[in-house]
Amino acid sequence: MTEKQLDILLKGVQKPGRYTGGEYNQVVKDKSKVDVRFAFCFPDTYEIGMSHLGIKILYSLLNDIDGVWCERAFAPLPDMEENMKKAGVGVWGLESLDELKCFDIIGFTLQYELCYTTMLHMLKISDIPLLSKDRKGLENLVVVGGPCTCNLEPITDFVDLAFLGDGEDSMREFIELYKEYKKNGASKEEFLKAASKINGVYIPSFYDVSYNDDGTVKEVKPNCDSPEKPQKAIVQDLDNMFFPKTFVVPYISTVFDRATAEVFRGCIRGCRFCQAGMMTRPVREKSAKVVSQQAKSLCDSTGYDELSLCSLSTSDYTQIEELLSDLIDWTEKDKVNISLPSMRIDAFSPELLEKVSKVRKSGLTFAPEAGSQRMRNVINKNLDENVILDSCKIAFEGGHTAVKLYFMLGLPTETMKDIEAIGILGQKIVDLFYSMPNKPKGKGVQVSISLATFVPKPHTPFQWFGQNELELVRKKQQHLVENLTTKKIQVSWHESKTSLLEAVLARGDRKLNKVMLKLAELNCNFDAWDEYLDFEKWQKAFYECGLSMEFYANRQRSFDEVLPWDHLDYGVSKEFLIREMKKAEKAEVTQNCREKCAGCGANKMLKRRTDCAQCKVNL
Amino acid sequence: MRNVRLIYKKGGRAKYISHLDMNRLMLRVIKRSNLPVWFTKGFNPHAFITFALPLSLGFVSEYDICDFRITDDDFSNENVKNALKKSLPKDIEVVDIIEPQMKVKELCFAEFKIDIECDMQSNNSLKDFLNQDEIIVEKMTKKKNIKTFDVKPKIKKLSFEDTKNGLKVSMLLPCGGEDNVNPALIFDEASKNISFDVVLVTRGKLYNKKMQLFH
Incomplete structure (x- = not known):
């Protein structure tokens, strides 16, 4: 596609900056001189995709390799898709404006289950055969990575190859192998056979799944000499791991439009509901010096004036104080603000509050996850009520008048008493505010309670748990609201249908491939967005395939059941x-x-x- | 400390950068360039920059203006130019760095070139339309009311040039604080009865009341 054709396509489209590319620091290579062209696709909008650190790391990593050109592609919103359909144009790489069809490898990062349909839709409107078996050649190889590959089974028919765990090393090995096999004119089969030997690579078509009469998995067995249990890859040494010297700087504002420095991978906490905490083990830290240098290089080369530290539970970083003082050495001079998005409540101190609120007094958000102490012990959040109240006190003393609290609903062993406890905790915070002689003057207190419906995830201790049914979830939401006695507490929740679908896909098996294909035929797309999700289409697809959502979402599994993802080794043992x-x-x-x-x-x-x-x- | 005026061109894919995004972009360009630009002293210190005239999304410009202050007097215009060149995205180009001679509020006219694709018949109709003594157009006011007015007297210069696929219209329109006419207003009205495609709108040079080049 030429720039002129792009101009015509963009007529009347909202936020055309999403589709143009051309940003500062984008990488453009001479396509006649590259051996491998890689389209890095994020199956959501530009604003969301460009906020993701992983795409930035791998974009730079791939483009650093001689003979490889990696471009970015995102999903078009309906208004743009309409124009593309009229013009007969598919999704394109932002750098060259060439369509996905022109690429050797089409890679998707799968960050959340509900983006599966968007991924299929992007392939579909780009005129690329959806099923792996219909893509015969080595070109248009569809590969995926990201957290969702820990149970890829619902989309195995569409994917040629998946990366498990950290992608830095396996991706590089994979691309070198591809380069070699492409040059030798190898077949797709030959290439995949060789690629299956790379640590952290999973080729779904090399495994056969058999089922019991009740629909549960009987056995997963390799059908060739690929490893019996593909293992996730981990980067051993984060200090010497590849990290980009610069980011592509978007023109339009994105969700997270700032420099991001990764601090460590893994988490020491062991919250039982948390997939990220289990899957990214073991903990590996970067040294403070390296983080600070990398962050400085990013800020200098992008012009960002905000720096965010990225990890799970950042306050658990052993060198946090050293890092903050290293950072402040140059951030104050360069007028760069530091933000710490992931902090535990128990790490909250007046000094920290001062550092965070130097910029502007925004709301504070805490995540107790559960209302009663018993429930917090069940999920192993290891957080005492006094600590929550103390932190709120510090926040109020610091001049804040609004706190937001995140809770989950529908956790294992939960009773209505535990639900009431959420409201009681909120009330205690309100009471605390009014009992303080030095409370901020003028304004009343505002406690916002945000409820998420718990989605049991693979590779966590709760992977056997049957999700609460929609009706019960609604009852619990209602119960909480009915038991509130003050207007100072506001309760909000997400659409629980979304959580149901997530639960279905998160723990789905290969039988769901049929459903996914049907959803693609029904043009489902952007299902993670409430305004685009069409639940009836999902119900229709399940009905027509003779499958039930309840089997996947709400069924309690027994410990001896073979789970669809049991053949993938994420380091954490089943015992x-x-x-x-x-x-x-x-x-x-x-x-x-x-x-x-x-x-x-x-x-x-x-x-x-x-x-x-x-x-x-x-x- | 001294005032500096950046004159730049905006084309290619950069034409899809909105005015608001352009402001953020320029702040980052300045930060990347390491120029000793004067920062505001408020709670959120940021480089103090002023754009002379916002540009509609999708328009190309040949003579855009951004003013800021340099705190280091030893820093020559040539230095500023080189630093900015390195830090700007590829579709935004430095034309010149000068010491401002006119105030932004002296801005009065902007030159526009509109590339149009159409057949011969529409070509003639469009010329006739623009050559009328009176062109009534509709404009949405800030209060969301529609007001109609005759735009013809505001078009200071008008010329045509036939091209391979249609024609190129050049016109001079009022801009700045007192009066502002967006060429889209005129062509939207024309498109009600004539079929044509506006391929590209380019805003050219800017002038003051006496038709002197804004500098």
Whole structure:
């Protein structure tokens, strides 16, 4: 496509900046001189995709390789798609404006389950065969990565190859192999066979799944010599890991429009509902010096005046104080603001509040996740009510008058009493505010409670748990609202249908491929957006395929059931997950990894020896 | 400390950068360029920059203006030019760096070139339309009422040039604080009865009341 054709396509389209590319720092290469062209697709809008750190790391990593040109592609919104349909144009790479069809490799990052339909839709409107078996050649290879590959089973028919875990090393190995096989004119089959030997690569078509009469999985077996249990890849040494020196700087404002420095991977906490915390183990830190240098390089080369530190539970970083003082050395001079998006409540201190609120007094958000102490022990949030109240006190003393609290609803062993406890905790915060002689003057207090419906995820201790049915979820939401006695507390929740579909896809098996194909035929797309989700189409697709959503979402599994993702090794052992689930039922807590090793097994993936007594036995 | 006027061109894919986004872009360009630009002293210090005239989304410009202050007097215009050149995205180009001679409020006229694709018949109709003694157009006021007025007396210069696929219209329109006419107003009205495609709108040079080049 030429720029002139693009001009015509963009007539009357909202926010054309989403579709033009041409931003500062984008990489343009001479396509006659590159060997491999890679389209890095984010199956959502430009604003969301360009906020994601992973795409920035891998974009730079790939473009650093000689002979490889990586471009970006995002999903068009309906107004743009309409124009594209009229012109007969598919999705294009923002750098060259060439359509996806022209690319050797089409890579999607799958960050949330509901983007699967958008991924299929992007392929469909780009005239690329949806099913892996219909794409015969080595070109247009569809590869995926991101957290969702930990249970890829619902979309295995469409994907040629998946990356499990950290992509930095496996992606590089993969691309070098592709380059070589393409040059030698190898077949797709030959290439995939060779690629299956790369650590962290999973080729779904090399595994056969058989089922029991009740629809559960009987067995997953490789049908060739690919590894029996593909293992996720981890980067061993974060200090020497590739990290981009610069980012593409968007013209239009995106969700997170700032420099992002990664601090560590993994999490010591072991919250039982949290997939990220389980899947990214073991903890690997970057040293403060390296983080600070990388952050400075990013700010200098992009012109960003906001820097965000990225990790799970950033306050658990062992060098946090050293890092903050290293950063402040240059950020104050350069007028760069630091934001810490992921902090635990118990790490909240007046000093920290001062650093964060230097910029502007925005609302504060805490995530107790559950209302009662018993429930917080069940999920192993390891957070005491006093700590929550103390933090709110610090916030109020610091001049804040609004706090937002995140809770989950529909957790294992939850009763109506636990739901009431959410409101009671909110009330205690309101009472605390009015009991303070030095409370901020003039304004009343505002406690916002945001309720999410719990979605059980694979590779977590709650992976066997049957999600609450929609009706029960609504009852619980209603119950909470009815038990409130003050207008100072506001309750909001997300559409629980979205959570239901997430639960279905998160723990789905290969039978769902049929449903996904049907949804693609029905043009489903942007299903993560309430305004585009058409739930009836999903119901129709399930009905026509003779499958039920309840089987996947609401069914309680037994520990001895073969789960659809059991053949994927994420480092954390099944025995550990079972142990944790059993403790959860008794509301027993597990200490964090620094206090006492819980023996999850993830440290076995580390090449260096650890000082953990329990893990040494396993090494 | 001294005032500096950046004159730049905006074309290619950069024409899809809105005015608001352009402001943010320029702040980042200045930060990347490491220029000693004067920052505001408020709670949120930021480089103090002023754009002379906003440009509609989708328009190309050949003579856009952005003013700021340099705190280091030893910094020559040539230095500023080189620093900015390195930091600007490819579709925004430095034309010149000068010491401002006119105030932004002296801005009075802007030159527009409109590339149009159409057949011979529409070509003639469009010329006739623009050559009328009176062209009544509709404009949405800030209060969302529609007001109609005759735009013809506001068109200061008007000329045509036939091209391979249609024609190129050049006109001089009022701009700035006192009066502002967007060429889209005129061509939207024309498109009600004539079929043509506006391929590209280019805003050319800017002038003051006496028709001297704004500088």
